[in-house]
Amino acid sequence: MILPVYAYGSPVLRKVATDIAKDYKGLSELTENMFETMKAADGVGLAAPQVGLPIRIFVMDARAYAENDPSLVNFRKVFINAHILERGGEEELIEEGCLSVPNIHEDILRPGKIRIKYVDENFTPVDEWYEGMVARIIQHEYDHLDGIMFPDLVNPLKKTLLRSKLRDISKGKVAVKYKMIFPLKK
DSSP states (O other): OOOOEEOTTOGGGGSOOBOOOTTOTTHHHHHHHHHHHHHHTTOSEEEGGGGTOOBSEEEEEOGGGTTTOGGGTTOEEEEEEEEEEEEEEEEEEEEEEETTEEEEEEEEEEEEEEEEEEEOTTOOEEEEEEEHHHHHHHHHHHHHHTTOOGGGGSOHHHHHHHHHHHHHHHHTOSOOSSOEEOTTOO
16 A cells, blocks of 8 residues: 655654564554555655654665666665664765655765664564665665654755745645645645
């Protein structure tokens, strides 16, 4: 089932998400719905707060980048109770977008390498290093779990210039092809 995506300005997007237990009701259905929602909106990652749930889960599908990086040909993962342990490598400035902030793309500076601890959909503990585009997507989705959104990471002047566009998104004054919940729409 395709879920509505919560737009910039929704309070759930600013909450620090909480870990869940293995017996979280409907977990398998939730993650599949998140993958379906992400795919329908042409995304590569989606965090639970973006679908209204302040829990530490995100999904990602990096297969779209397999042409440039063949190791991603089967990269489709669920990250539960994720916690980044280390960040390093050369910082890279790359354009990012977000399903909760439609039609806005900005260059964001992020470390090129991360170490993350999480459990997979079977609650098997995982501790892995990622780099490149996968590390970037993970960091973007992980930020959602801590109530951070990519417009928070742009320089102050750029953020000032984005203010009216962000307000319009909160009010629903934006064209999107997927279902959204707008906090200030009347």
